[in-house]
Amino acid sequence: xxxxxxxxxxxxxxxxxxxxxxxxxxxxxxxxxxxxxxxxxxxxxxxxxxxxxxxxxxxxxxxxxxxxxxxxxxxxxxxxxxxxxxxxxxxxxxxxxxxxxxxxxxxxxxxxxxxxxxxxxxxxxxxxxxxxxxxxxxxxxxxxxxxxxxxxxxxxxxxxxxxxxxxxxxxxxxxxxxxxxxxxxxxxxxxxxxxxxxxxxxxxxxxxxxxxxxxxxxxxxxxxxxxxxxxxxxxxxxxxxxxxxxxxxxxxxxxxxxxxxxxxxxxxxxxxxxxxxxxxxxxxxxxxxxxxxxxxxxxxxxxxxxxxxxxxxxxxxxxxxxxxxxxxxxxxxxxxxxxxxxxxxxxxxxxxxxxxxxxxxxxxxxxxxxxxxxxxxxxxxxxxxxxxxxxxxxxxxxxxxxxxxxxx
Amino acid sequence: xxxxxxxxxxxxxxxxxxxxxxxxxxxxxxxxxxxxxxxxxxxxxxxxxxxxxxxxxxxxxxxxxxxxxxxxxxxxxxxxxxxxxxxxxxxxxxxxxxxxxxxxxxxxxxxxxxxxxxxxxxxxxxxxxxxxxxxxxxxxxxxxxxxxxxxxxxxxxxxxxxxxxxxxxxxxxx
Numbered sequence: 001x002x003x004x005x006x007x008x009x010x011x012x013x014x015x016x017x018x019x020x021x022x023x024x025x026x027x028x029x030x031x032x033x034x035x036x037x038x039x040x041x042x043x044x045x046x047x048x049x050x051x052x053x054x055x056x057x058x059x060x061x062x063x064x065x066x067x068x069x070x071x072x073x074x075x076x077x078x079x080x081x082x083x084x085x086x087x088x089x090x091x092x093x094x095x096x097x098x099x100x101x102x103x104x105x106x107x108x109x110x111x112x113x114x115x116x117x118x119x120x121x122x123x124x125x126x127x128x129x130x131x132x133x134x135x136x137x138x139x140x141x142x143x144x145x146x147x148x149x150x151x152x153x154x155x156x157x158x159x160x161x162x163x164x165x166x167x168x169x170x171x172x173x174x175x176x177x178x179x180x181x182x183x184x185x186x187x188x189x190x191x192x193x194x195x196x197x198x199x200x201x202x203x204x205x206x207x208x209x210x211x212x213x214x215x216x217x218x219x220x221x222x223x224x225x226x227x228x229x230x231x232x233x234x235x236x237x238x239x240x241x242x243x244x245x246x247x248x249x250x251x252x253x254x255x256x257x258x259x260x261x262x263x264x265x266x267x268x269x270x271x272x273x274x275x276x277x278x279x280x281x282x283x284x285x286x287x288x289x290x291x292x293x294x295x296x297x298x299x300x301x302x303x304x305x306x307x308x309x310x311x312x313x314x315x316x317x318x319x320x321x322x323x324x325x326x327x328x329x330x331x332x333x334x335x336x337x338x339x340x341x342x343x344x345x346x347x348x349x350x351x352x353x354x355x356x357x358x359x360x361x362x363x364x365x366x367x368x369x370x371x372x373x374x375x376x377x378x379x380x381x382x383x384x385x386x387x388x389x390x391x392x393x394x395x396x397x398x399x400x401x402x403x404x405x406x407x408x
Numbered sequence: 409x410x411x412x413x414x415x416x417x418x419x420x421x422x423x424x425x426x427x428x429x430x431x432x433x434x435x436x437x438x439x440x441x442x443x444x445x446x447x448x449x450x451x452x453x454x455x456x457x458x459x460x461x462x463x464x465x466x467x468x469x470x471x472x473x474x475x476x477x478x479x480x481x482x483x484x485x486x487x488x489x490x491x492x493x494x495x496x497x498x499x500x501x502x503x504x505x506x507x508x509x510x511x512x513x514x515x516x517x518x519x520x521x522x523x524x525x526x527x528x529x530x531x532x533x534x535x536x537x538x539x540x541x542x543x544x545x546x547x548x549x550x551x552x553x554x555x556x557x558x559x560x561x562x563x564x565x566x567x568x569x570x571x572x573x574x575x576x577x578x579x580x581x582x
Contacts, residue, residue, distance in 0.1 A: 040531075040553055040554055041552070041553065041554035041555060041556070044554040044555070046565065048566065049565060049566065084434075084436060092440040095440060096440070211470055211472070212526070212527050212528060213527055213528040214472050214473050214474060214526065214528025214529070215528075216474050227472075227495075227503075232495070232503040233446060233503060233505070234438060234439070234444065235438050236438075237440065239438050239439030239440075239442050239443070239444040240439055240440055240441040240442050242442070284441065286440060311448070311475055311491055311505070311507070313474075313475065319474075320474045320475075322474060322475035322476060322491070323476070324475060324476050324478040324489065324491065326478075326480060334480070335478060335479070335480060337476040337477070337478040338476060339474070339475055339476035343531060344474055344528070346531065347527075347528060347530060347531055
């Protein structure tokens with residue numbers, strides 16, 4: 001008879017370490033995770049169903065609300081899919097503006113993630129630092145689009161607003177600011193001993209597993225897969241950027257191992273890459289119109305005459321966002337199917353949790369930059385059936401205690 | 409070895425012949441200063457050879473799926489779309505989208521799982537089962553992915569004829 005004793009540990013569906021509700025069911029042996037199971041669906045809003053009752057333009061604003069952080073990525077993938085199906089050519093200037101907005105979004109998303117990751121390992125100074133410097137890019141987005149999130153700038157066939165000459169100094173000032181702070185931020189994030197102790201060799205996803213489980217975005221790149229839609233299947237201004245290549249931990253002099261630290265390296269280096277891409281777009285911005293049809297009703301009428309299918313693929317900050325749309329002489333798509341990066345990367349958690357300690361669960365969950373969220377419930381059932389509840393404070397305390405223990 | 413779409417098409421034709429119901433290439437040019445052609449292969453195969461065709465794709469390169477599985481309803485059958493990508497990882501990553509379609513008769517909505525070939529497709533197959541009512545044979549985890557467990561088993565939310573619950577008995581009881 002086996003003497004091995006395991007215990008169930010349930011985290012979620014709502015918990016401060018998550019940005020959206022999701023349920024994790026672990027089997028624990030001592031402090032180590034043996035198996036993991038995931039339950040989705042706590043925040044399923046049937047967006048694809050709702051979209052059937054919306055027209056082509058209304059759907060844009062529905063899709064912005066799938067995710068507040070990726071609020072340009074979903075409309076972008078949708079526009080690309082519809083434009084492919086309807087064979088619409090987007091004006092060059094609009095392609096560059098789309099790229100700039102997308103990269104500004106990547107900049108603030110990666111800074112946000114770095115802060116969240118720092119908080120998960122009890123490093124709140126870094127959390128406040130990154131969220132503080134993130135304000136600058138949000139201010140810039142507000143100046144260009146009018147909003148800090150949910151920008152409402154994309155439309156089918158182009159963008160709704162131009163980046164006018166008076167906005168270029170605002171953009172330049174933002175880039176100068178990040179050029180100035182990047183090296184200091186990189187040093188604090190990547191060279192810090194506390195970060196390295198908590199993130200190296202934790203939550204490992206091997207290259208083979210990343211390929212088999214179809215990982216995308218920084219999660220795949222950290223495991224040594226040079227996969228980036230901006231390079232593999234480029235749209236907008238990305239085909240013009242000759243020097244663009246997928247970021248790898250090798251760029252920081254580290255052989256990819258697929259641990260949390262590698263994911264951190266990839267995201268930090270992509271901040272610098274995004275600054276360079278925006279700079280390229282500003283220097284090479286073409287003249288001309290920013291859309292092919294500013295009137296929504298005319299665009300809907302034109303699309304109503306079209307039939308076809310299209311796949312829109314876009315590299316969001318978290319990984320590949322793709323939309324599949326079928327046009328069939330209707331005011332809206334006959335079918336709209338959405339795939340977010342967490343949908344692809346979520347299954348890789350099953351591999352990452354192998355032999356992870358309880359105190360490392362939050363940082364491993366956060367390491368794929370999931371769309372999962374808030375509140376405060378974590379229950380632990382011991383062998384005798386007694387039940388206790390670990391609050392977010394308890395979990396945070398465990399994480400800080402581990403930090404002190406290994407830092408000695 | 410680098411992949412080329414012509415070679416992929418030629419090998420698929422040689423291997424599956426009449427079992428291929430449709431085959432075309434979508435071409436699109438992207439870029440402003442530097443034009444770049446992009447091609448996607450769209451292939452429709454019979455259900456009989458579907459699993460073997462996916463396995464065959466894997467012999468040509470690394471198989472990946474990052475786009476959503478989609479569907480389209482016709483009078484007597486349902487079309488399932490598997491938007492795979494195939495890459496060699498050489499040079500410019502060399503990724504080629506291969507969108508595979510398969511038709512399922514309305515009176516027998518079943519297809520064999522491909523999780524044995526591509527484990528990462530599991531969530532998509534689970535969602536296809538619960539949303540469309542397609543039976544994925546031999547799937548390692550047949551549980552629902554998103555919908556509430558109190559929903560009736562025969563309620564398939566994304567089927568066109570079942571967009572709304574038919575009566576009060578189908579409402580979710582919490």
